[in-house]
Amino acid sequence: xxxxxxxxxxxxxxxxxxxxxxxxxxxxxxxxxxxxxxxxxxxxxxxxxxxxxxxxxxxxxxxxxxxxxxxxxxxxxxxxxxxxxxxxxxxxxxxxxxxxxxxxxxxxxxxxxxxxxxxxxxxxxxxxxxxxxxxxxxxxxxxxxxxxxxxxxxxxxxxxxxxxxxxxxxxxxxxxxxxxxxxxxxxxxxxxxxxxxxxxxxxxxxxxxxxxxxxxxxxxxxxxxxxxxxxxxxxxxxxxxxxxxxxxxxxxxxxxxxxxxxxxxxxxxxxxxxxxxxxxxxxxxxxxxxxxxxxxxxxxxxxxxxxxxxxxxxxxxxxxxxxxxxxxxxxxxxxxxxxxxxxxxxxxxxxxxxx
Numbered sequence: 262x263x264x265x266x267x268x269x270x271x272x273x274x275x276x277x278x279x280x281x282x283x284x285x286x287x288x289x290x291x292x293x294x295x296x297x298x299x300x301x302x303x304x305x306x307x308x309x310x311x312x313x314x315x316x317x318x319x320x321x322x323x324x325x326x327x328x329x330x331x332x333x334x335x336x337x338x339x340x341x342x343x344x345x346x347x348x349x350x351x352x353x354x355x356x357x358x359x360x361x362x363x364x365x366x367x368x369x370x371x372x373x374x375x376x377x378x379x380x381x382x383x384x385x386x387x388x389x390x391x392x393x394x395x396x397x398x399x400x401x402x403x404x405x406x407x408x409x410x411x412x413x414x415x416x417x418x419x420x421x422x423x424x425x426x427x428x429x430x431x432x433x434x435x436x437x438x439x440x441x442x443x444x445x446x447x448x449x450x451x452x453x454x455x456x457x458x459x460x461x462x463x464x465x466x467x468x469x470x471x472x473x474x475x476x477x478x479x480x481x482x483x484x485x486x487x488x489x490x491x492x493x494x495x496x497x498x499x500x501x502x503x504x505x506x507x508x509x510x511x512x513x514x515x516x517x518x519x520x521x522x523x524x525x526x527x528x529x530x531x532x533x534x535x536x537x538x539x540x541x542x543x544x545x546x547x548x549x550x551x552x553x554x555x556x557x558x559x560x561x562x563x564x565x566x567x568x569x570x571x572x573x574x575x576x577x578x579x580x581x582x583x584x585x586x587x588x589x590x591x592x593x594x595x596x597x598x599x600x601x602x603x604x605x606x607x608x609x610x611x612x613x614x615x616x
Contacts, residue, residue, distance in 0.1 A: 267355030273348040277341055278406070284337075285417045288481040290540060301337060305329075306487070310593050323493040326593055330487035334421075337484075338414055345410070346381050349403045350374030359393035376400070381407040424478035425488050431471040432490055432500045438464065441608040442494040442597040445506035446561055462519045465511070468504045469526040475501070476533035483540050486592060492608050496594040502552075502585045503597050505530050509577045514566045531581045538584045543591055545583040552582060557600045 280297045306329065313325035353360065353373035360368050360376055376389045380403045391397045439448035452461040475497065479485050490496050508527035512520050538545070553561075561567060567574070589596045 263355045263357070266351050270348045270351040270355055273344060274352070277344045277348070281341055281410070281413065285413055290480045290536070294542060298337065301340065302333065302484075302487075305333060305336070314593060319493050323489065327489040330484060330489065333487060334418070334484055338410075342381065342410065345403070345406065346378045347374060349377035349381065349399060352399055353377060353396060356395045356399070357393070359391060359396040360389050361392045363388050363390070377403060380404050381410075383407050421482055421485065424474075424482065425485055428471075428475055428478065428485070428497055429490060431468065432495050432497060434464075434467075435500055435503060436495070436608050439503055439507075440601050441492065441606065442499055442595075442601075443503040444597055444599060444601045445503055445510050446564060446600045448503070448507050449510055450564060461511075462522050465508070465519070465522045465526045468507075469522075469529045472501065472504065472526065472530040472533045476529075476536060479533075479537055480540060486537065486540075489594070494595070494597075495608070496592075498585060498589050498592065498594045499597040501530055501534060502582075502589075505534070505581050505585070506597075506599055509574060510561075510565060510567075512577070513568060513574060527577070531584075534581050534584045534588065538588050541588075541591060543587045545587050547583055549583060549586040552586075552596060553578070553599045557598065560600050 276297070283291050283296070284298050309329050310326070313322050313329075316322040316325060350370070350373040353376060354370050358368050358370075358373055360372055362368065362372070366372075372389060376391075378384075379386050379389070380400050383404055391400050435443040435448075438451060439445070449461075486497075505527060508523040508530065511523035512527065515523060585596065588594075
């Protein structure tokens with residue numbers, strides 16, 4: 262019984278440490294489905310999203326959903342710490358509970374867990390001490406792991422929030438360029454109005470770099486995908502969809518010198534969409550509602566010189582819209598339309614009634 266407990270405790274400790282290494286330190290996508298962190302997010306995100314979606318007001322729903330990203334990290338770190346405390350406590354018990362109270366109280370399994378907790382968090386209370394070589398080795402190992410876990414958290418959170426801030430920069434820039442919510446047709450209309458096609462091409466270069474950074478950061482730290490933007494009508498998914506829509510329209514009816522950059526940006530943005538949908542092992546749907554209904558397509562045609570043959574446009578849209586749709590549904594982030602709604606108003610121009 263004690264041997265089986267010791268083996269189980271060691272296995273849990275190693276599995277927890279490896280999970281923390283893959284989640285925080287290893288900068289690449291983990292392919293296997295059997296992961297504690299993956300199931301942690303599935304088990305917690307599904308009910309959280311279901312509860313939030315029952316909120317009647319959009320602002321209340323977005324507030325609840327915005328809490329999940331930061332809170333999930335807190336609970337994930339707390340779960341790792343709890344697993345380590347319980348596992349080291351079982352390890353003490355498995356090797357014989359060689360511990361001693363300063364006031365000679367009897368030692369139980371609860372004492373082993375208490376000793377584990379004070380050691381992991383480096384409290385050093387001194388009311389319980391190890392009395393054998395094995396117990397001392399276990400205590401030293403756990404204290405070292407506790408220091409490492411604290412250092413991991415301290416270094417991980419700034420990195421995460423720096424990546425989040427860089428992601429939000431392009432989303433904010435889209436507000437003045439493409440409206441709120443951002444739409445491809447509004448983007449092209451505003452640039453055409455000011456006759457600044459060269460700046461539009463330069464902005465697509467920035468979008469290509471932004472999509473590349475988003476792919477790298479969100480593949481390395483998938484928890485960032487749950488972090489939401491400041492406004493309910495903005496999100497990284499909506500911005501990415503808008504960038505792809507813009508590239509489609511520029512490739513179809515833009516100036517020749519702009520089309521090559523549009524193709525490059527499209528390739529990078531689509532790469533991000535497809536790979537991030539695979540991070541969550543999502544199955545694409547081919548029966549999703551059409552983001553460009555006939556009435557919106559007619560408005561596009563009246564504003565842009567779209568080719569009469571829609572084959573190329575359908576091919577481009579089919580290469581990314583199923584993936585962007587399934588991500589939008591999973592993360593409960595609305596996608597921007599192709600043309601702006603009549604009631605749309607830029608976030609930057611919204612009047613603040615209460616300062």
